[in-house]
Structures are given as C-alpha cells and as structure tokens.
Amino acid sequence: MRNIRLKLAYDGTNYHGFQRQIESVGPTVQGTLETVWAKLVEEEVTLAMAGRTDAGVHASGQIVNFMTSARIPEEKIPKAFNSLLPRDIRILEAKCVPHEFNARWSAKWKRYDYLIDNKPIPDIFKRLYTSHVPVPLNVAQMQEAACYLEGCHNFKTFAAAGGDSKRFERTIYRCQVKEEENRLVRVSCVGDGFLYHMVRIIVGTLMDVGKGRIFPQQIPEIIASQDRTQARMIAQAQGLTLVHVNYTDEGPFEVFNDLI
16 A cells, blocks of 8 residues: 655635535535546545635645555656546645655644735636725734734634634744735735634634724734634635645745745
C-alpha cells in the first residue's frame, strides 16, 4: 500500500462543499475525486482532506491523501485524474508520502484568502470569487481590528454551530487586510487551524468594522465573550479560497512575501 498525497485546485461554485454527502444533497469535491479514482483503477478509496471547505468555497492549494494498492506511477497520477475530472477540479501534483502522513493532522498551518469587491457596481467577471459590498469600507479600521485577532485565543465567538471541534483555542499568525487595485479588498488569515465557518465569521466581523458598526477596540472583548451572538455576520462563501496548507517548519512569512 502507498500513501498518495495530492495537491489540487477547484472552483467550488458547483459543489456542495468538499466532504462527501449523500447523493441527494448534490455533488461534492471528495465524492467526485473518489468516483474518478474508482473508474481509473477499479479501487475504492477514502480521502483525508486538509480543509473541509463549505459549499461555494474555492481552493488553489487543497491537500488530500489516500492509501492505495494501485501501481500507477505518481508522476502520471495528475494527468490520469485530470483526463476524467470535470474542468473545475484539477490535480496539480501527486507524491508518495510516508504512511503516517495525514492531510489534516499533519498540517502545521493554513492560509485562507477572502476577496471583497467594494465597488458600487460589482464586477460581473469576479462575482463567483468575491463578495460584493457596495458600501465604502474603512480599510484602515479593518486593518486595526485584524491585528487584535492575531495570537492564540479561544475563538468560540467565531465558531458556527455544527462543527465537531471540542476545543476552541487556535493561533492566528497573521490576519491582514489589504486594499488592492480596482477597489478589491483582500483579507488573509493564516493560522494553525480554523473552526467551522471561522474565517467567514472573522471576515463578516471585519466588514462590520469597515462599515462603522463595530470599533476596532471592541474586538478583544468580542473574543473574550465567547458568545457567538457577538459576531453575527457570516461572509458569503464564494469570496473564500483555501490558498495553502503547510507541512514543513517554514513559517508563513518565509513562504509568502505578501504578508507584511
């Protein structure tokens, strides 16, 4: 048996999240991948995933792994997979890794990016990958608020109901808000792990700061409250992308030079 690690990208628009669901719910990325592998080598496998992305969420650097007895060379796996996968899922890389590797539990940190289209009239060509906010956002205030989220905290306030986590302590190494050209606002969250809907709730809270509904100085008390009602807004799914999952001792600032 070999343990195969895949790096993949997908447009989550047409999928009911990554994790396999019953067929009546709709297609999922995991279900699609497992079905294609069964067609390729007549073997059923179960994928482990680094991030269980929600319906409509995208990925440019998702990592999965699975055990297989198939002998197809690892360098040929991406081409074989991609020949049968729908065009909105692409295998970027395949590697044989030690048996103890697990895409979820072996991860050291992850990066998610969220894109906000802050123009009065939305860009129709970005509508599937951004959340449109027509009200002008105070990006400087959002940047100040984001700094309070960094560090190790109990993020129960930012965890939606329905998650399976028993503990809520997480470390955010960087929470960054940057205004890019053409009124595009990028929120980058890098941490050792994220709770159910955590990034989208963080972004929703930062949006409320940008709209003047919350002051940046209120963020520490919102965190300390451990009260879900203190951070009510969940940003829309389509603006979120899982960018990177790291398994080495390299830190986020070594891997990404855009994190300042």
